Amino acid sequence: MTRSMRRTQAARADASANAPSGGARGVPEATVARLPLYLRALTTLAEHGVSTVSSDQLAEAAGVTSAKLRKDLSYLGSYGTRGVGYGVDFLRHQISREIGLTQDWAVALVGIGHLGHALANYSGFASRGFRVAALVDTDPAQIGQEVAGLTVQPADKLEELIKRHGIAIGVIATPARAAQGVCDRLVAGGVTSILNFAPTVLQVPDGVDVRKVDMSIELQILAYHEQRKNGAPLALTPEQAATLAEAVRG
Amino acid sequence: MTRSMRRTQAARADASANAPSGGARGVPEATVARLPLYLRALTTLAEHGVSTVSSDQLAEAAGVTSAKLRKDLSYLGSYGTRGVGYGVDFLRHQISREIGLTQDWAVALVGIGHLGHALANYSGFASRGFRVAALVDTDPAQIGQEVAGLTVQPADKLEELIKRHGIAIGVIATPARAAQGVCDRLVAGGVTSILNFAPTVLQVPDGVDVRKVDMSIELQILAYHEQRKNGAPLALTPEQAATLAEAVRG
DNA sequence: GTGACTTTGTGCATGCGTTCACAAGTAACC
DNA sequence: GGTTACTTGTGAACGCATGCACAAAGTCAC
Numbered sequence: 001m002t003r004s005m006r007r008t009q010a011a012r013a014d015a016s017a018n019a020p021s022g023g024a025r026g027v028p029e030a031t032v033a034r035l036p037l038y039l040r041a042l043t044t045l046a047e048h049g050v051s052t053v054s055s056d057q058l059a060e061a062a063g064v065t066s067a068k069l070r071k072d073l074s075y076l077g078s079y080g081t082r083g084v085g086y087g088v089d090f091l092r093h094q095i096s097r098e099i100g101l102t103q104d105w106a107v108a109l110v111g112i113g114h115l116g117h118a119l120a121n122y123s124g125f126a127s128r129g130f131r132v133a134a135l136v137d138t139d140p141a142q143i144g145q146e147v148a149g150l151t152v153q154p155a156d157k158l159e160e161l162i163k164r165h166g167i168a169i170g171v172i173a174t175p176a177r178a179a180q181g182v183c184d185r186l187v188a189g190g191v192t193s194i195l196n197f198a199p200t201v202l203q204v205p206d207g208v209d210v211r212k213v214d215m216s217i218e219l220q221i222l223a224y225h226e227q228r229k230n231g232a233p234l235a236l237t238p239e240q241a242a243t244l245a246e247a248v249r250g
Numbered sequence: 251m252t253r254s255m256r257r258t259q260a261a262r263a264d265a266s267a268n269a270p271s272g273g274a275r276g277v278p279e280a281t282v283a284r285l286p287l288y289l290r291a292l293t294t295l296a297e298h299g300v301s302t303v304s305s306d307q308l309a310e311a312a313g314v315t316s317a318k319l320r321k322d323l324s325y326l327g328s329y330g331t332r333g334v335g336y337g338v339d340f341l342r343h344q345i346s347r348e349i350g351l352t353q354d355w356a357v358a359l360v361g362i363g364h365l366g367h368a369l370a371n372y373s374g375f376a377s378r379g380f381r382v383a384a385l386v387d388t389d390p391a392q393i394g395q396e397v398a399g400l401t402v403q404p405a406d407k408l409e410e411l412i413k414r415h416g417i418a419i420g421v422i423a424t425p426a427r428a429a430q431g432v433c434d435r436l437v438a439g440g441v442t443s444i445l446n447f448a449p450t451v452l453q454v455p456d457g458v459d460v461r462k463v464d465m466s467i468e469l470q471i472l473a474y475h476e477q478r479k480n481g482a483p484l485a486l487t488p489e490q491a492a493t494l495a496e497a498v499r500g
Numbered sequence: 501g502t503g504a505c506t507t508t509g510t511g512c513a514t515g516c517g518t519t520c521a522c523a524a525g526t527a528a529c530c
Numbered sequence: 531g532g533t534t535a536c537t538t539g540t541g542a543a544c545g546c547a548t549g550c551a552c553a554a555a556g557t558c559a560c
Contacts (some may be wrong), residue, residue, distance in 0.1 A: 030547060036470040040449065054507065063451035067549060074509055082508040083556035099470050100477030107469070114368035121364050124449055124466040130473075168476050169469065192479055193472040195465065199290065199374055201313035209475050211468045215445065216374040218461045219357070219419065220286040220349050222443040223380075225459050226418050227350030229442055280517060304537065317519060324539055332538040333526035 027098070031072040035095050037062045038069070042092040054085040106133035106165045108191070110182045111174030112142050112152050115197055119173055120148040133165040134158075138178065155185065162189035169193045176200040183210075277348070281322040285345050287312045288319070292342040304335040356383035356415045358441070360432045361424030362392050362402050365447060369423055370398040383415040384408075388428065405435065412439035419443045426450040433460075 041061035045053055055073075059066040073079060073086070079094050080086045096102055107130050109119055119125075120132055135152045137143060145152045153161060161167065170186040172179050172194060179198035186194060187208055196202055196212045204210055291311035295303055305323075309316040323329060323336070329344050330336045346352055359369055359382050369375075370382055385402045387393060395402045403411060411417065420436040422429050422444060429448035436444060437458055446452055446462045454460055 028546075032474050033467075033471055035474070036464075036467040037451070039470075041451075056507090061451070065549075067551095068547090070507090070509065071548080078509070080508055081556065082554070083506045083558090085507070098474070100473045101470065103477075105469075105473055105476075114371050115365075118364035118368045119465070122465070125469065128466055128470065130466075130469050168480065169472055171469075193476045195468050195472060201287070201291075201311070207479070209472055211472055213463055213465060213468055214286075215369070215372070215463060216378055216380075217283075217286040218445050218463055219355075219375065219380050219421075220289075220351065220378065221283055222419055222445060222459055222461055223350045223355055224282050224285070224348070226355075226443045227353075229457070230418065278517070306537090315519080317521095318517090320537090320539065321518080328539070330538050331526070332524070333528095333536050335537070 027075045031075055032099075034062070034064065034068075034072055035099055037064070038072070039092065039095045039099070039101075042088055042095070046088050046092060051088055052085050053088055053091075055080070058086065101129045103129065105130045105169055106167045107131065107169045107171055108134040108136060108158070108162060108165075108167045108186065109171045109173065110136045110155070110158070110186070111172060111178070111198075112137040112139075112145070112147055113173065113175075116173040117147060119171060119197075120150070130169075133167055134161040136161070138174075155182070158185050159189040162186070162191060167191060169195065171195045171197070172202075173197045277325045281325055282349075284312070284314065284318075284322055285349055287314070288322070289342065289345045289349070289351075292338055292345070296338050296342060301338055302335050303338055303341075305330070308336065351379045353379065355380045355419055356417045357381065358384040358386060358408070358412060358415075358417045358420045358436065360386045360405070360408070360420060360422050360436070361428070361448075362387040362389075362395070362397055363423065363425075366423040367397060369421065369447075370400070380419075383417055384411040386411070388424075405432070408435050409439040412436070412441060417441060419445065421445045421447070422452075423447045 038058065041058055042053075045058075045061065053061075055066040055070045059069040062069065070080075073091075076094060076098055079091055107125070109116060109132050112120065112135055116135070116137070120135060125132060132148070132150065135147055135150045136155055136158055137152050138155045142152050143154050162170075167189075168191060170183075170191040170193070172182050172186075174182055176198045177200075179196065179200050180202060183194060183196070183202045183204065187204060192207060193209045194202065194204070194211070196210055197214075199214050199216055202210050202212075288308065291308055292303075295308075295311065303311075305316040305320045309319040312319065320330075323341070326344060326348055329341055357375070357380050359366060362370065362385055366385070366387070370385060375382060382398070382400065385397055385400045386405055386408055387402050388405045392402050393404050412420075417439075418441060420433075420441040420443070422432050422436075424432055426448045427450075429446065429450045430452060433444060433446070433452045433454060437454060442457060443459045444452065444454070444461070446460055447464075449464055449466055452460050452462075
């Protein structure tokens, strides 16, 4: 059978799109965000000696519906066998390649506080092809310290470290007030992908991707739903009533 | 086989299904996820002495478009003044109330490893109404230790701690293999919102919200885009070509 | 080879989220 | 009062993501 034409419409016609970091790509962004989930589920299955898996089984392991899983995988190609399922090792390799995990990614970690320490020692990075190649901090007390087998470097060495190690991804784990400065330095050094743990919005030029991880925001989202599950959703406390009255009055 | 009651992690909050008193107050999930962002921007503005802000200014500070911001805020009510903008303090209070930050949330933190330490010492929780009320671990070496002013408790005290402190939110910072067990215990104790840092999919009954924070997944998403920015997007390695040929032939 | 059975891949419909564009409302000034 | 300038709030259009349902394509037994 011939490889059916994928809609090539969005292949290269994205020039006019002003999406700074949006992926005007064949694979939808929502799908990209789930591929790592599938990959993890497949790895677990492989470790248990499973060699073939159906979309139902894999979907359950990854916590999605089977229809969604099949549609997601269909964007990568026809890697399954009808009537049988997907080959675990084969599919794992295809997804790894699609994400870009067949190569090694050198990462710079800036901000060696509590969180920085935790990240530097996190084994989940190395096992997926991410190698922390540089630890950087501005605090003189931290510089020179040995953390997770690396020596903490001063911030003014950032550009040099980025070039020396071929670092394309930077991780910011500094306090919020330092984040933008660090970000600027990373970008100046040539980093085009940033993972930001600091609770602040980063300004970056076009072509640089930023993803953020903010535990405080996640907790607040949970609190919103929690509030509506438990308490009296529409009851007003005296304080709220006063506020409302004030607002109406102007 | 029938569909089991299993439900995998997916924040769901359909208010319209059984709204008790005809609320029609459904705030879209995407909007809820941005409210904390607005809140943070407003707090920063307030600290700088700003008392009034336009949707354009606030949107820039929060990193969204002004149209999106206005639509988001319109779900909460008409809290702005046409021709003028929004009152910073007033809007701040309204959003806080909507999210549920006017009350204090007691949180249980399970897993006191590197990450657990970092979370226990994170000041961003306390400043937003989240109070870490219990630290729990299974490691005998950790139990009894003093961390961030609290004593680490054994896991079998979890239910008691939840009830004593009125804990509704649990944070899981254990290794992946321990996460589901901890999750089950939290749910059994009455927790209905869980923030999961462990790289695994949690199974929870209906009515329990799970949100996950997975740094490895975020890095992989960055890697995907990075791969397409830099390298040759369409070049095939010999290995890939062989795979493709096999697929076409097969 | 044939038929029964299994599972993928996908066209279509639906719903959610974002963007656009402008009417409605407010302030300031003459 | 009337006019001008400004900003919110929102209806409508659009695009992306999800769920459904089934034809296509494979395996297996005989």
